[in-house]
Amino acid sequence: MLKEQPWINYFKDLQNDWRHALDEGKEVAHLKNECIRISNLSLEDEIAPVLAEEMYRLLEEAPVKEGFNFIEPSDLEGIKQQRPGKRIGLTNNVSKDLLKDKILGAWHGRISGCLLGKPVEGYHTERLYKLLKATDNYPLLKYISNDVSEELKKEIEMWDKAAWINQINGKAPVDDDTNYTVLGLKIVEEYGKSFTPSDVAEAWLRWMPMLSTCTAERVAYRNLAQGLLPPESATFQNPFKEWIGAQIRADFFGYVNPGNPEMAADMAWRDASISHIKNGIYGEMFVAAMLAAAAVCDDVITVIEAGLGEIPQNCRLSEKINLVINLFQSGATKSEVFNKIHTIYNEKEGHDWCHTISNAMIVVYALLFGHKDFEKSICMSVEACFDTDCNGATVGSVLGMMIGAKNIPEYWTKPYNNQLMTTIEEYNLVNLNDLADKTIELMERKD
Secondary structure (H helix, E strand, C coil), X not given: CHHHCCCCCXXXXXXXXXXXXXXXXXXXXXXXHHHHHHHCCCCCXXXXXXXXXXXXXXXXXXXXXXXXXXXXXXXXXHHHHCCCCCCCCCCCCCCHHHHHHHHHHHHHHHHHHHHHHHHHCCCCHHHXXXXXXXXXXXXXXXXXXXXXXXXXXXXHCCCCCCCCHHHCCCCECCCHHHHHHHHHHHHHHHHCCCCCHHHHXXXXXXXXXXXXXXXXXXXXXXXXXXXXXXCHHHHCCCCCCCECCCHHHCHHHHHCCCCCXXXXXHHHHHHHCCCCCHHHHHHHHHHHHHHHHHCCCCCHHHHHHHHHCCCCCCCHHHHHHHHHHHHHXXXXXXHHHHHHHHHHCCCCCHHHHCEHHHHHHHHHHHHHHHCCCHHHHHHHHHHCCCCHHHHHHHHHHHHHHHHCXXXXXXHHHHHHCCEEECCCCCCCEEEHHHHHHHHHHHXXXXX
């Protein structure tokens, strides 16, 4: 029933909005138990939305605690004013042939990384490692199949219809992590590079079914359908406004801006601001800028710094990304950084599991410790758990852009035969070579 669809009834996710307000530094600790109580009310309880409305107001109006020193604007000019004083300068001197191979590599990388993580999305480390060890795939080195004994399926509670590699029938299945990349292409194709947040909102309503969306995107879709325009579409009763949804929508804006992280981040802001605020927006800007840099730069640290250069230097996302970089550069081991991320964020709590920052930390961790090895990097990102398909897709996209399609082992691209399925109107089944060609064509547009 539509009434029971997740992420539509605000009161059912009120505890996530409380946690978001707490992360923002607000004085809301005393509201925790009441938020949990309201979240646990029945869908049939008519008082639940009324109570949630009042709690929403209290969370929005709560004062910020003294000593919370992060500066986190959501408007584009405010973000630009808070960027680091020293930012990465890049030159696009990549030949057209090489650039096309890089673009194709980015598309392949995103799909391969997504396919690797998709069937185990939602698995915690204990459950995932039990599966990997039972199938002689630990540490993770290859795609995951459900061609295992019935006993193991029951023991691990393996989900059906989860796009296991032995089930995809030669096409990459529909997934929001790839839907949005294609939608980004369609937005630029229809509205030009100067598209607005309102254009993005219109594109969603015109070309993407509501139930293809999740968390913050579904809330924004609901808000848009009720007549709320950006940026209010992002803020009204949205418990997920700093979750990972915008971060997975970044890629195409990096693809069409090789060597220009600032423009990639600008486009990403226009896209993200219809559904997210603060660090939710920064996540998309960070990834888009990294991809723009990866098209012309083969140094991982420089690519990450290019991403950091487009977001506020004193925000929670920058703080945590710099923590991972500093640990890596100081000689911390892969295991130590992995454990640090899992200490800061609890993979068994939905808010932590699906937040922008926790997953961005995993992306950077995999890029740094993967040392530009495509297979190793995407496997590390998935093995770290949290949002496995999102992180595999983003790491694959960045690495695919850096090394190009010719350097991605055939093992990772062969299963889907250059074919991708989406729920985006007119793009239900697409060929990756065509997507790469269209990307190059749109890259050269001047509008």
